[in-house]
Amino acid sequence: MPYFEQKSTRPLPRTGVDLAGIKFKNPVILASGTCGYGQEIDDLLDLELLGGIVVKGISLGERRGNPPPRIHETPCGLLNAIGLENVGLERFLSEKMPWLRKIDTAVIVNILGNSAEEYVQIARSLDRVPGIDGIEVNISCPNVKAGGIAFGADPALAAEITRRIKTVTSLPVIVKLSPNVTDITVIARAVEGAGADAISLINTLLGMAIDVKNKRPVLANIFGGLSGPAIKPIALRMVWQVARAVEIPVIGIGGISTSQDAIEFFMAGASAIQVGTATLVNPGSAAEIVAGIASFMDKEGISDISQMRIP
Amino acid sequence: MPYFEQKSTRPLPRTGVDLAGIKFKNPVILASGTCGYGQEIDDLLDLELLGGIVVKGISLGERRGNPPPRIHETPCGLLNAIGLENVGLERFLSEKMPWLRKIDTAVIVNILGNSAEEYVQIARSLDRVPGIDGIEVNISCPNVKAGGIAFGADPALAAEITRRIKTVTSLPVIVKLSPNVTDITVIARAVEGAGADAISLINTLLGMAIDVKNKRPVLANIFGGLSGPAIKPIALRMVWQVARAVEIPVIGIGGISTSQDAIEFFMAGASAIQVGTATLVNPGSAAEIVAGIASFMDKEGISDISQMRIP
């Protein structure tokens, strides 16, 4: 009896997180652009084991994306210049949401526009769509000419987009920041001031590779976004800085491939994390990370993700 | 006879480069902070095979550097927070220069001050010191509190330091840029306008790592500079951008460990390159890179480094 009581006083690790008004089963979310619209890897990864999924960036109209080659492997990293190929808002709602709606996991829609107006239009159309739990505003895509990075590098523009989106939607708004800036805390504070419910970071770092044999850039787009383990130290530093600069929750992204990596981000101050490139390498990564976090918390007697944070 | 004549009409590849008024035997230079003052690895790497050496950053007074731990390995990268431990200007001139003077390779002195005044003072003292071929101004060190990065992120400050240094020295002045900025071409153009003879880039990217077991940042300094193959795609992109934004020569740095890597930088527009972390991993790297470049040029019939540049 006393033995039983003793056991029961120790609660099971609570990996769930409430963040920006969204309930996540656990703090592990699939990153935009690395899990399609979910259905594409449903057979290889049980999405219901995860906290959530951020779908591929959606634009107003369908986009063809950049010409190939679009990807290139670098040391412990991946360069991509997909150029936001996506089905567009309309087909997303009619073709992708019906399936996503049935899955018991948080669904976040990543959006990208060519202008503030386009962001607003997409956000407005997503409002009150059943099954959508939140919007992630991509002001940080390095691979499309208009929009994207231009907004992410300018605190005033970033704030304006955030503010306007907040007025047209009741959904929680997560703003996704670009790492290609001098001081990320400036942008973070700007979007916090404009009403963002949470911040996610980082998007990819702008990079390139050259094809020595053919004497030209490898990617048709010349530049691409660098992701993967190579960028983890930079992402972690930015999460640490932003978590200390704002009050709203921070979602950590960048090179996370193991539960150890994820825990580093929680310690840096992230309330949740996203798994990107790791899913491309091993579709089961995110589920393995969920299990690893739970067993770490269990072993260390941690009952809530937020307890891991280094003050 | 015709066979012989045919051979002799093909000139040997000319790997030498004249850059900012400095004659380099070849375009391969050791990067500051990764080769000490040269003598430390003289037995493992014949410095006379190289184009030049940039010595460890020199400050006015001797510096103790940051407390340990100072370094940490990351995926394909290295985080360091040495904190500019160095012998100081006086001991550098009296203890290190006599040996360096005897070596037949270009000697560049990397300098760092806490204030514009300190940069000027060091630059003035180096002027006309026999054996010194140029100054590399480090306005990009992420690991010291005052100076360093603060100057490298502000075009006006960067220009002012460059201008003032140019007035007190007749030595060629190379300004070394920080990658931790939104738009590197702005800083590049600012220092070009202020009279810089060349630009070198990149210094390290600001990063961090967390010791999950002990629940604290790995480095005593919390943040450190990320170098090595992991950062090559970012460095290459910045060299490409800067080479297209300024007229003065660009020296490429960042993750170069093979001649293939070096050639990517030449194609991106670099006139010379520096080898940093690769020397730590394998002291012979730079000499291997020199040999690899020569054999590539020979095979491709390239007679001058500048021919490799992609227009």
Place this chain on the structure above:
Amino acid sequence: MSRYSATCHIIDQVRLAQDIFHLVVDAPDIARVARPGQFCMLATAHGGGLDPLLRRPLSIHDAWPSGRLEFLYRVVGKGTDLLSQKGPGETVCVLGPLGRGFRPEPCGKSILVGGGLGAAPLLFLARSLDRMDVTVILGGRSIHEIARLDAFEGAAGEVLVTTEDGSRGIKGLVTTALERLDISSSSHTDAIPCVFACGPWPMMKAVYAWATAKGIAIQVSLETQMACGTGVCLGCAIRPSTQGRYLHTCKDGPVFFGTEIDWG
């Protein structure tokens, strides 16, 4: 879809020529559902190494109900080099079967054309067809580039070898053999033959031109850079013959009808 991520025991790995390896692993789930022309993504880094980061795509060379899954590959870089260093007793992580394979159609003779390691996916295809209706043409620079000839001879009614240096078979390219082929003869039908090709781009272009001129349907297995192989990254885009959306090698292919793609 039924795709599996498996840590597989290596049953055997044999060097067939200077840089050509034949790898056999035990992968019951994958082998059971695999179709000719599909491929797998194989992890190549040793230990916990993260470089190379991405898995490498390799066609399924053969698959058996016993769980035996075979690959035939050439060492061209870091990833394939590391893979080739593994031996029996060790394991390799395999993701598959991936993509859309060959679609056998009612036709006369099936002409399978493999250039170099393009032969890899053709053995499994040949074995899935009626042996007597299959003609395999294997081309290479020299006899050293023709791998697993015995296996092909066991699986096909006719095997023609072409080498550029004439060290074996017909001296010339695979198209030299195609030109000489009597495409009307077939064991049991006068139907038009169909062609399945895999190999270097210029070879496939030439075979496509030959087939098109003859009015023969052709399916080709293509290679592009891939990050995921599962359809989520959209990195493996390939230009379609129309002005529309890009095709994606890892899910719309790797096998395409010749008419689907832009031959440039």
Place this chain on the structure above:
Amino acid sequence: MSRYSATCHIIDQVRLAQDIFHLVVDAPDIARVARPGQFCMLATAHGGGLDPLLRRPLSIHDAWPSGRLEFLYRVVGKGTDLLSQKGPGETVCVLGPLGRGFRPEPCGKSILVGGGLGAAPLLFLARSLDRMDVTVILGGRSIHEIARLDAFEGAAGEVLVTTEDGSRGIKGLVTTALERLDISSSSHTDAIPCVFACGPWPMMKAVYAWATAKGIAIQVSLETQMACGTGVCLGCAIRPSTQGRYLHTCKDGPVFFGTEIDWG
């Protein structure tokens, strides 16, 4: 300095216990000039892999005029794991000998204290001293952590083993053995003994305290993170006992006099 960067053939690699390996390579240049207490940096990535990026520091366990160079190490992470997967016929890149080793001094008995894999550098040291003047104390949690006992017994006049679980020798810590030692007796002199220690930090602290209390000079071999091992990166800083400059493990050490460093 005479240091060498060599690609060495592996003569032998034997697993001595669960995670302890004994590696023997052929490295004539390095072995010829190596001194006890020095170390080498070994590349661990396989093929052209760049992860792990840095080489791993390992003490020279033994070195012979024949060119035979030995290491004794424990698998603790990715690098040592990859190293342990290599075998005879393969090669490993070794940089060495590096650093400042033990400095034998005129003294009475030499007491060599190794905790766990801290034993690694002590065999070469023992062999360089007069066998009869050497007492080796090897400590571990259990007998499984005591490696190469036979070799030590061949090289030292006296070998004491301590295990925390009592599975062999004295039950307790190396300090338990030290306390029991009759430090005045020596084969040919009444001179004060000297101590050479290598092992986990708490152990070395305890041995340092013991030696200091007895007025005995002690040299310790330390471990810090290292990037280059050659003295150029200044990454391996370690706090000195004075307020002055930092010491650097790879060039001022790895062996230090106990009085040189800040015991914290």
